[in-house]
Amino acid sequence: KSQDRIPDSYYNDFDADPSLDPLRRRANATLVMLARNSDVDGAVRSVRELEDRFNRHFNYPWVFLNEEPFTDEFKRRVQVLTSAPVSFGLIPPDMWYQPSWIDEEKATAARLKMEEDNIIYGGSLSYRNMCRFNSGFFYRHELLLPYKYYWRVEPDVHFHCDMSVDPFLYMQDNNKTYGFTITMFEYRATIPTLWSAVREFAERFPEYVSPDNAMDFMSDDGGENYNLCHFWSNFEIADMDFWRGEAYSAFFDHLDSKGGFYYERWGDAPVHSIGAALLARKDQIQFFREVGYEHNPYTHCPAETDLWERGRCSCDPARSFDNDGYSCSGRWERVNGRG
Numbered sequence: 001k002s003q004d005r006i007p008d009s010y011y012n013d014f015d016a017d018p019s020l021d022p023l024r025r026r027a028n029a030t031l032v033m034l035a036r037n038s039d040v041d042g043a044v045r046s047v048r049e050l051e052d053r054f055n056r057h058f059n060y061p062w063v064f065l066n067e068e069p070f071t072d073e074f075k076r077r078v079q080v081l082t083s084a085p086v087s088f089g090l091i092p093p094d095m096w097y098q099p100s101w102i103d104e105e106k107a108t109a110a111r112l113k114m115e116e117d118n119i120i121y122g123g124s125l126s127y128r129n130m131c132r133f134n135s136g137f138f139y140r141h142e143l144l145l146p147y148k149y150y151w152r153v154e155p156d157v158h159f160h161c162d163m164s165v166d167p168f169l170y171m172q173d174n175n176k177t178y179g180f181t182i183t184m185f186e187y188r189a190t191i192p193t194l195w196s197a198v199r200e201f202a203e204r205f206p207e208y209v210s211p212d213n214a215m216d217f218m219s220d221d222g223g224e225n226y227n228l229c230h231f232w233s234n235f236e237i238a239d240m241d242f243w244r245g246e247a248y249s250a251f252f253d254h255l256d257s258k259g260g261f262y263y264e265r266w267g268d269a270p271v272h273s274i275g276a277a278l279l280a281r282k283d284q285i286q287f288f289r290e291v292g293y294e295h296n297p298y299t300h301c302p303a304e305t306d307l308w309e310r311g312r313c314s315c316d317p318a319r320s321f322d323n324d325g326y327s328c329s330g331r332w333e334r335v336n337g338r339g
């Protein structure tokens with residue numbers, strides 16, 4: 001039996017008790033989406049679904065971020081979907097673009113080589129900017145500074161189950177730091193030297209390494225090698241004060257100084273994941289098994305029949321990514337003493 005389920009006391013029966021709607025006890029949290037103006041149709045679909053499945057009962061604010069100004073059309077299309085507060089932010093250039101100390105020749109050569117090798121997004125500079133921004137900057141954007149918790153949402157994702165629980169309150173009450181729904185192996189070719197940079201950090205700053213951390217999820221040999229498991233960060237419900245804290249700030253600065261966001265193609269998923277696994281306690285990482293979530297081409301669908309029924313889920317548990325050979329969720333259960 002899963003020990004990490006959200007307890008029944010967190011469920012709200014909005015149908016039976018209309019006075020709960022909207023829920024009054026709330027956390028200091030926001031929904032956040034990074035998007036381009038060209039992502040507008042997908043952004044609208046994601047917001048519509050999350051509003052229908054969750055936020056119409058909770059009214060958490062939305063924050064949209066972009067390194068270019070959002071068009072009036074983008075704002076109009078998104079704002080119409082919700083009665084919650086919506087804000088649109090411009091990302092300051094120094095949070096987004098390749099820093100001047102990066103050796104441009106070396107970075108260009110790396111992009112060309114990865115493009116030739118057919119590594120996904122291997123030739124893209126904007127993808128690298130995005131990964132570095134998500135790894136170390138979004139939570140320092142002025143529109144996010146007032147908030148502690150966030151739920152990251154991408155354009156064109158799907159939410160398959162009703163969420164009558166407030167995941168932020170659950171995180172807050174239970175001192176959780178990082179929540180995920182899908183976990184899988186990373187492409188080694190995108191992060192050849194990431195793990196050696198992580199090991200160097202852990203040796204140089206042992207005081208930041210958390211006791212009871214989740215390193216046994218990421219390494220099969222006591223930290224010598226990375227097994228490539230990571231949380232898929234296109235979905236995240238997490239505590240920004242953790243990213244803002246001394247430990248993760250030092251971790252990000254150390255990684256950033258290696259230039260691997262540009263000389264390789266380090267993703268924000270392995271960076272956040274390793275950061276959370278190393279610098280938080282394992283019990284502060286939450287597998288949100290209740291959330292039906294799809295980001296092409298993978299879906300997490302609750303395997304527990306009662307959760308699937310209670311959520312009126314539109315996904316097929318038999319096709320949940322948890323059952324895929326490429327998933328790390330079985331390992332997560334094992335290192336947590338389940339399954």
Ligand code: GDP
Pocket residue numbers: 033034035036039065066067068126127130153154155234
């Ligand atoms: P994938 O999920 O790894 O395939 O990458 P996506 O293309 O979905 O990008 C991840 C997130 O960053 C999505 O929310 C995108 O809308 C956003 N994104 C990606 N590239 C850019 C960019 O150049 N500018 C902006 N503003 N957002 C971007």
Ligand code: MN
Pocket residue numbers: 154234295
């Ligand atoms: Mn995506």
